[in-house]
Amino acid sequence: MESRAVEVEELARTAAAGDTAALHTLLTVLRPDVLRICARFLPNREDAEDACQDALLALTRSIGGFEGRSSFRTWLYRLTANRARSTYQNLRGRFLAESGGVPLPDRPDPRRTSVTAGTRLDLLDALERLRPDLAEAVVLRDLLDLSYREIAALTAVPEGTVKSRIHQGRAQLRPRLVPADEPGCAAG
Secondary structure (H helix, E strand, O other): OHHHHHHHHHHHHHHHOOOHHHHHHHHHHHHHHHHHHHHHHOOOHHHHHHHHHHHHHHHHHHHHHOOOOOOHHHHHHHHHHHHHHHHHHHHHHHHHHHOOOOOOOOOOOOOOOOHHHHHHHHHHHHHHOOOHHHHHHHHHHHHOOOOHHHHHHHHOOOHHHHHHHHHHHHHHHHHHHOOOOOOOOOOO
8 A cells, every 4th residue: 555655656746747658647546546535525426426537637737736745645635625526516506507596405305315415415515605724624634534734734834723724614514514403413
């Protein structure tokens, strides 16, 4: 596993320097990981695959901007999370346009949506209502499992700021994810 990580980091540096063969190999190696990350966000496999393609295209376009300030994996996670969230926003916008502006229900219909999918939709909706810096910090920590240090390097802010953003984001998410009438819901 460690040798694969080193290989990916080297491929990324080489691709960032303009080597198209390295970029092609990198895309092939990363596709399963990118799809797995997208599937954490999007409950429908086809939507996750669309987000994966979008993330790989974004990687192709922006690899030259990878500066190596953080690990490539961390950079990739941020790019992929942003593309998955963007795919969700586009899908939601398309639904609103096709439904004549009828909004999505407050809670997914449990008869038509799995618990896991409904939870992800609730989370994506709640994340959309957060300030972008708070949403990004929560996503990087809680969904992608990056360390505070990795998030700080990636976002170019001190670790204390990262911790504060995660705390604020979680506090703002909590009431949006747990209905007020459920036990254990504390105002926060």
